[in-house]
Amino acid sequence: MTEESYARPAIAGSGTIACGLAASASALSLTMLLARSDASAWRAEEQAHSLCAKVEDGDPSRLKVTTDPGDLEECDLVVEAVVEEMGAKIDVMKTVAMACPEAHLATTTSSLGVTEIGSRVKEAGRVFGLHPFNPVVRMELVELCLPAEVADDVGPRARAWCGAMGKTVVEVPDEPGFVVNRLLFPYLFDAVRLLEQTGMKAEEVDRCMTLGAGYPMGPLALLDLVGIDVAIAIGEALHADSTEEHHRPPGRLTTLLGEGKLGRKSGAGFYDYG
Secondary structure, three states: OOOOOOOOEEEEOOOHHHHHHHHHHOOOOOEEEEOOOHHHHHHHHHHHHHHHOOOOOOOHHHEEEEOOHHHHOOOOEEEEOOOOOHHHHHHHHHHHHHHOOOOEEEEOOOOOOHHHHHHHHOOOOOEEEEEEOOOOOOOOEEEEEOOOOOOOOHHHHHHHHHHHOOOEEEEOOOOOOOOHHHHHHHHHHHHHHHHHHHOOOHHHHHHHHHHHOOOOOOHHHHHHHHOHHHHHHHHHHHHHHHOOHHHOOOHHHHHHHHOOOOEHHHOEOOOEOO
């Protein structure tokens, strides 16, 4: 890594994105992973260690999992990667801001306002958006959002860190959904509405898009990968900003959420993963 990069990063979270980002960062340096509880710490450690095998130079010995924010005191970067809810993100960001007074603070939000997060945390000069894609160990893109108030050295250091992990950085405006999700989710939601209107099977819709349009994954399988709850949160944020009907989450997603069918992570969604 160069002098402009981050040498002591931490990831705050224990889910899929957090573990993938921690595994990717382990190829560069010691990386802290902050979990909420002992149970989530155990699960995160197991998942992150497993993902290290999929990262060139990934090293499980360079991952340290903790439940104590105080262990992050010497970190120069903390990336928040928790559930896509403003309250939860603000709580985590405030905690790590206090524990790490010198660190830059990134949020992996894919639909919430980065400027608003920085303002509510009262750390606008330190907070920026760093949005990787799932699965993090394979996906190349990182959307980088730099609010006007953020310190001048954040952008160069974030680009250097992501580049050292083999990621391609594209700077995006502070708009709900940034670029990818703002363009992607109307398509995904249209696929759900087509399913509702026609009675087609999920695999039939997906097969049309993989074989006919050359997409690597069908839209309904992709929603299962993203997570039904995450998709609804993104759609609600997009719709609140635009009021466009194509941004509103379809009813089928709400039904699946009510049934506890969140996609791959719960074992069922549009498909069964038992």
